[in-house]
Amino acid sequence: MRKFSLLLVFIIFTVAAGPSPDLHRQTDPAADLLASMSPEERVGQLFLITFNGSDFDEDSPIYDLVVNHHISGVILNRQNNNITDSPDTINDLRALTRELQDFNREASLLGSILNPQDPTNSPPVYVPLFVALEPSSSEDAYGQILEGLSTVPSQMAVGATWDVSMAFQAGSTLGRELEALGINLLIGPSLDVLEDTRLLQSGDLGVQSFGGDPFWVSQMGEAFISGIHTGSDSRIGVIASHFPGLGSSDRSADEEVATVRKSLEQLKQIELTPFFAVADTKPGGDIETADGFMTSHIRYQGFTGNIRATTRPVSLDSQAFSQLMELEPLSTWRDGGGVALSDSLGARSIRRFRDPLELSFQSHLVARDAFLAGNDLLWIQDFQNPEDPDEYSTIVSTISFFTTKYLEDPGFAQRVDRSVLRVLKLKLRMFGDFESPGLFNPVNNISIVGTDLETSTQIAQSGATLVSPDQEEIDDRVGGKPEIGERIVFFTDSRTIRQCDTCEPVPVMPINALESTVVRLFGPGGTGEVGAWNLRSFSMADLANHLGSPPETVPVVPLVSADDVDQAIRFADWLVFSVLDIRDDEYGTEALKLMLDQRPDLARDKKLVVFAHDIPYILDATDISKVDVFYALYDSSSAFVDMAAKLLFLEDSAEGESPVSIPGIGYDLIAVTSPDPEQTIQLFLASEVQEEGEETQEGEEGFQVGDIVSVIAGPIIDGNGNP
Secondary structure, eight states: OOSSOHHHHHHHHHHHTOSOGGGTTTSOHHHHHHHHOOHHHHHHTTEEEOOSOSOOOTTSHHHHHHHTSOOSEEEEOGGGTOSOOTTSHHHHHHHHHHHHHHHHHHHHHSHHHHOTTOTTOOOOOOOOOEEEEOOOOSSOTTOSOOSSSOOOOOHHHHHTTTOHHHHHHHHHHHHHHHHHTTOOEEEEEEOOBOOOTTOOSTTOOTTSSSBSOHHHHHHHHHHHHHHHHHHTTTOSEEEEEEETOOTTOOSOTTTSOEEEEOOHHHHHHTTTHHHHHTTSSOTTSSTTSOSEEEEOSEEEETTTSOTTOBOOOGGGOHHHHHHHHTSTTHHHHHHTTOEEEEOOTTOHHHHHHHOTTOOOOOHHHHHHHHHHHTOSBEEEOSOOOTTSSSHHHHHHHHHHHHHHHHHHOHHHHHHHHHHHHHHHHHHHHHHSOTTOTTTTSOSSOGGGTTOOOHHHHHHHHHHOEEEESOGGGHHHHHOSSOOTTOOEEEEEOOOEEOSSTTSOOEESSOTTHHHHHHHHHHSTTTTOOSOGGGEEEEEHHHHHHHTTOOOSSOOSSOOOOHHHHHHHHHTOSEEEEEEOOOOTTSTTTTHHHHHHHHOGGGGTTSEEEEEESSOTTOSOHHHHHTOSEEEEOOOOSHHHHHHHHHHHTTSSOOOBOOSSOBGGGTBOHHHHTSBOTTOOOOEEEGGGSOOTTOOOOOSOSOOOTTOOOOEEEOOOOBTTSOO
């Protein structure tokens, strides 16, 4: 695949390197780089491109875009088959990121050979590629790399711990392992505040939010970003999403541009608070500062105070974007190099916004509007014009349009230069000296990838939440833990996911996941508290079919006969459900609600326990009243299945609290995060609260009327027992 050997590249590089770059570092290295770049090179730095496949050669479109169009970087995802199936996932991904960077470097050093049509016959300025990853989103909650990485729990699972050290630990694990794989740009975490959990529609953020309280989302976001920077040795840029916030959106930003009725002042109180927190210094100043924000496809009604006025999507609205960036501390952060990345410009929501009939799509104008709105980097995905033969043609023509406009419009050129300067500053912070031969030797060795088994276990233990009833009522509801002679029937959500289009589907949770864990921990090979012969496992799809709701198409996982399910339920003592969120396009996900609403008799005289491995607000008040015990775990990975088994057998207790409101039990986040009115708040003399090693102040045996006395109060505890 490789046309030129790295040895040849290194020889030419050594000869052509010229004077030491330190001679230029007395000024501004980013400005020096910019001054050396051609208009084509500058324009290319605005584009982050997705591409298909995990292999490429000199004839591949992505090769041409990297080598001859000087794009800023690529975004990898499993929908585009960039990531191979196990057992080679990790090694193949590292090889892919290295090869992308190597081709880019070769192009810079041997540009006149690779591109003989170049009339200047001079190589382009060498600028490393961004290799970006969006770990998960509301549309793809299960991540991009399904096997090989250490498990980093969902943001909501982290939020349920109410412990910023857990957020730091999760971020550190993710940063350390992604950096070892050559990933250097993370599109995340989400800093969205999930304010209204009643919006159970497509586009619900699900567990990809730290919670619904602006202060705690800020705290967790800062700690997570600190962890990413620390774990990667600051070699990963962090692009927090979805600026200025999707928390009040009632639909998917990928499918339709949502309209949120909020003014700028209201946004400052809720949605913008976490972004303010991670933009408190200029990028690179503190490890908790985000390097950039991803702007969302969302518009606001009443943004400027006029309830009848509606913005365009913020990603395309220069006026709204400018007003936001004029706020402090965003203004200082932006002036200090804060980068703005657009959300995907080929998203169906943008296509429908531009043309409700979706018959036309003027890609170059969409990209232009997104850039002029204030975005420095443009996310190019699903970007094909209807009249073009392929997406590659559309991308090339869009880049060409930008280059022409750069040459003809001085004002446009100045804006391009400002954006490219921000991009170059970020890359220089991440990579340091671009000319270092060891530039892409990761700080972290690939051997550490997948070795962190503690983080997910600790978060599962600290974040598991008892939704209903109170702890002291569990024994009254179910009489304790299952006994050895009792029959337990497990129902598990049976949805599957794929690492790539041709990869075998794998279950999000195996149908027998909880049963197997119970046997391992509490069966004959464990504590001996349960017999494997009394356990049965079925899918939620099996239950839906039994309840008279057959699938419209043949399920990926074959269904068990309705008679088998009926017999198992009839003789069961316990019915235990492991559920995810309800999705219209996933058969069987509504089976629990279907049973509770239409066939509650099936659970009569049985002990009914539900473990929510996704959102905790999946059931309403009526449904919860029919459930004996309801836990929220927020994540479906193995550590959380282990925790479910331990909770079922009362080996562990749920110590977490939901970071979002749960209407079904009247759990209101605003109320529970308010000061507990029953507490006694201690007061201390300021002189008594001293740093370790300080000497005690003298002469304070008593006070006279009129003396000024400094006192300290606290800690003040909220309704969940958190400070």
